[in-house]
Amino acid sequence: MLSEHQIQGIFVPIVTPFLPSGELDLASFERMVTQLQTHDIQGIVLNGTTGESPTVAWEEVSTLMQSMTAITKNRPGQEPVRGSDQNSMPIIVGVGTNDTRASARRAEMAGSMGADAVLVVTPYYSRPSQEGIVAHYEQIAKVGVPVLAYEIPSRTGVRVDVSTMRRILDIDGVIGLKDSTGSTDFVSALTASGNSKPVLCGEDRLFHAMLCQGASGGMLASAHVETDSFLEVYRLATEGRYSESLNTFNRLLPLIELLFRESNPAPIKWLLKQQGLLASDTLRLPMTPITAGLQADLGQLLAEGPYVGK
Numbered sequence: 001m002l003s004e005h006q007i008q009g010i011f012v013p014i015v016t017p018f019l020p021s022g023e024l025d026l027a028s029f030e031r032m033v034t035q036l037q038t039h040d041i042q043g044i045v046l047n048g049t050t051g052e053s054p055t056v057a058w059e060e061v062s063t064l065m066q067s068m069t070a071i072t073k074n075r076p077g078q079e080p081v082r083g084s085d086q087n088s089m090p091i092i093v094g095v096g097t098n099d100t101r102a103s104a105r106r107a108e109m110a111g112s113m114g115a116d117a118v119l120v121v122t123p124y125y126s127r128p129s130q131e132g133i134v135a136h137y138e139q140i141a142k143v144g145v146p147v148l149a150y151e152i153p154s155r156t157g158v159r160v161d162v163s164t165m166r167r168i169l170d171i172d173g174v175i176g177l178k179d180s181t182g183s184t185d186f187v188s189a190l191t192a193s194g195n196s197k198p199v200l201c202g203e204d205r206l207f208h209a210m211l212c213q214g215a216s217g218g219m220l221a222s223a224h225v226e227t228d229s230f231l232e233v234y235r236l237a238t239e240g241r242y243s244e245s246l247n248t249f250n251r252l253l254p255l256i257e258l259l260f261r262e263s264n265p266a267p268i269k270w271l272l273k274q275q276g277l278l279a280s281d282t283l284r285l286p287m288t289p290i291t292a293g294l295q296a297d298l299g300q301l302l303a304e305g306p307y308v309g310k
Contacts (some may be wrong), residue, residue: 002043002090002117002146007176007198008216008231009042010046011092012223013050015265015272016064018282024060026067028278029106032224035277039227042217043090044068046117048267049155050221057283058106065093065113096121096150102135104143111145117175119148130164132234133173141173152180152202162189169197178202178219179210188213208249211237223255224268225275244290257297266290271298 015034017028018055036044037168047061072089094107095116100123107118123136141147142213149168153159160168166176166185179187180202187199193215198216201207205220211234223230235244259267269281270290283287290298 001176001219002092003040004175004197005040006090006273007148007200008163010227011043011045011200012036012041012227013045013048013219013221014049015221015224015269015278016051016056016060017269018280018284020280020282021137022282022284023232025282026063028280029064029067031070032272032277033068036227037072037089037222040231041089043092043116043229044072045092045093045094045119045219046115047300048219049094050175050268051094052265052284052287053135055249055272055287058247060111061093062109063114065091065110065115069114077304092118092148093141094117094119096119096123098126100125100139101228103136104140107140107143107145107147111143117148119150119178121150121152122156122160124158124159124225127158130161133158133160134164134167136173137168138171141171144173145277146175147171147173147175148178148200149174150178150180150202151186153176154180154182162186162193165190166193166195169195171225176200176216178280179215184209184213190214200271204260205253208233208237208246211245221264221268222252222259225271226252257296260302261297262290263287267291267294267298271302272297274299276304 017025021026047056047062068091093110095110095118097103102254110118120140122133151160177196187210190297201210201215201218204220204222217234220230233245233249266283267286267290269278272278273281
């Protein structure tokens with residue numbers, strides 16, 4: 001199981017590959033995970049928003065988890081990573097819904113499948129009160145699997161106050177936060193208030209800025225394709241070399257901007273297909289493939305580099 005001090009560095013929220021028929025593509029999944037584990041990332045996130053969690057059945061999550069566990073049990077050429085199994089890459093599973101009981105059941109099942117932590121989004125659509133949101137996290141944390149809170153108001157329809165988030169982070173079993181609020185204000189306010197639990201940047205374009213404001217790392221979809229460059233941004237920042245970190249990050253910005261010009265994860269899937277990691281860029285409706293214009297722009301970036309397509 002993950003602990004607070006292990007919520008640092010780069011976590012990659014992995015896409016869910018599908019065959020053109022719409023079924024899981026386990027061969028592509030295994031190829032992608034195998035490639036990611038050659039990098040010094042801190043962990044992989046399964047069944048997050050980037051993994052198209054709204055359209056992935058829990059039985060499919062179980063299948064993917066079995067496959068991932070088999071692949072990541074040993075990382076050739078890498079030092080042991082700090083998960084529950086010292087030879088395994090930590091795996092975080094997205095379990096959050098707007099039904100507290102269902103989320104708690106999923107957290108329990110994820111733990112039984114070997115998840116090192118679970119990612120729990122602020123309850124969406126229902127627009128609960130701040131008290132309801134705190135109670136939601138309290139109930140899920142009681143399951144006993146470490147919880148990462150996930151705040152993304154642009155998708156949930158409700159915004160958690162800083163004071164409420166401090167209460168959530170004080171819950172036993174909540175080990176940190178993924179901050180996708182869209183600015184650095186939230187992490188800055190938490191840092192200023194003396195929050196002692198780690199905050200991961202969930203907004204790729206704000207990664208460097210959040211590191212400067214106290215974030216402990218990032219959970220970044222873009223790190224699928226330029227993993228070592230994102231790791232370099234993080235390493236330089238942790239060494240206090242913020243100017244060099246910013247220079248490296250600025251070279252990544254054109255890639256980040258293109259990967260989020262249209263809805264995630266469609267652009268990332270297209271790019272991974274071009275790189276031979278995915279057999280197909282198929283998405284499940286209502287998600288659709290990227291436009292021809294974005295394909296052209298990504299293709300040009302892929303050809304030019306210097307980072308993309310190395």
